[in-house]
Amino acid sequence: KQEVTQIPAALSVPEGENLVLNCSFTDSAIYNLQWFRQDPGKGLTSLLLIQSSQREQTSGRLNASLDKSSGRSTLYIAASQPGDSATYLCAVTFMKTSYDKVIFGPGTSLSVIP
Amino acid sequence: IAGITQAPTSQILAAGRRMTLRCTQDMRHNAMYWYRQDLGLGLRLIHYSNTAGTTGKGEVPDGYSVSRANTDDFPLTLASAVPSQTSVYFCASRRRVGSTGELFFGEGSRLTVL
Numbered sequence: 280k281q282e283v284t285q286i287p288a289a290l291s292v293p294e295g296e297n298l299v300l301n302c303s304f305t306d307s308a309i310y311n312l313q314w315f316r317q318d319p320g321k322g323l324t325s326l327l328l329i330q331s332s333q334r335e336q337t338s339g340r341l342n343a344s345l346d347k348s349s350g351r352s353t354l355y356i357a358a359s360q361p362g363d364s365a366t367y368l369c370a371v372t373f374m375k376t377s378y379d380k381v382i383f384g385p386g387t388s389l390s391v392i393p
Numbered sequence: 394i395a396g397i398t399q400a401p402t403s404q405i406l407a408a409g410r411r412m413t414l415r416c417t418q419d420m421r422h423n424a425m426y427w428y429r430q431d432l433g434l435g436l437r438l439i440h441y442s443n444t445a446g447t448t449g450k451g452e453v454p455d456g457y458s459v460s461r462a463n464t465d466d467f468p469l470t471l472a473s474a475v476p477s478q479t480s481v482y483f484c485a486s487r488r489r490v491g492s493t494g495e496l497f498f499g500e501g502s503r504l505t506v507l
Contacts, residue, residue: 311493322483322500330493368436370496378449379424379490383436 281306283371285384292359293392300354300387302369307347310372310379314343314354317366317386326367327354359391396420397499399484405505406474414469414502416484422497423489425467426451427459429480430501436483442467443490474506 286301302312311330315323327336327343329352335344342355352369366386373380400415418425427439438451442461456478458470467486471478482502488494 310491313496315498320503323498325495325497328495370436372496374491378441378443378451379487381426381438381496385435 281371281373281380281382283369283382283384285367285369285387287387288385289388289390291390291392294359294361296359296391297355297357298359298389300356300367300369300389302352302354302371302384304350304352304371304382306373307350308374309347310374312343312345312352313370313372314341314352315368315370317368323368356389359389361391361393364389364391397484397486397497399482399499399502401502402500403503403505405507406471408475408506409473412471412474412504414471414482414484414504416467416469416499417465418467418484418486418497419465420486420488420497421464422486423464424487425461426485426487426496427457427467427469428483428485429453430483431480439469439482471504474504476506478504479506480504 282305284303313328314326329336329345340357345352366388368386369384397418423444425442428436430436437453440459442448445464448459484499487496
């Protein structure tokens with residue numbers, strides 16, 4: 280069964296700290312992995328997309344890595360800010376014949392304390 | 394701004410009533426999806442459409458129907474709403490099925506069935 284898990288479920292850090300969010304998946308036959316941010320009561324905002332052939336992607340203070348063989352991805356946030364407080368979701372698009380099977384992790388709720 | 398528009402943003406509905414959630418995208422994406430998001434269960438796929446004129450069932454399709462008359466619109470209909478359909482519904486799209494492209498989301502429609 281294809282599954283996506285995220286650790287930790289919740290994280291609280293003081294402003295300025297660097298932090299790492301983890302995502303694991305059970306099947307290496309994937310198209311890509313995408314990290315999203317979701318603010319309370321809002322939709323999902325795409326942060327980074329890593330193709331299955333790539334090892335990492337960077338955008339500003341965010342860096343995402345992908346190790347397909349071990350079924351792991353990490354999202355690194357540098358110099359965290361209170362505005363980074365949100366829930367972070369990873370989504371894995373698994374290869375499937377009829378449609379793109381996207382499975383979402385349960386999310387990591389991040390709180391950055393001023 | 395290009396993207397996905399969902400309507401209504403929020404709706405309270407009596408059980409047994411019919412309801413259509415609207416989704417329109419202006420990115421000319423072929424693949425479109427409807428998800429529901431529930432606390433503790435995460436995001437689950439209801440229905441998908443790989444291209445205009447075709448639709449398919451996702452993980453939780455019972456009680457819902459969709460149509461895809463053209464590329465831009467992908468409405469979700471609840472024929473006779475039940476309280477268990479209380480949820481936040483998200484429409485999403487991708488350039489094409491099997492694509493390594495980014496998945497985009499609308500802002501969501503919060504539905505309460507009493």
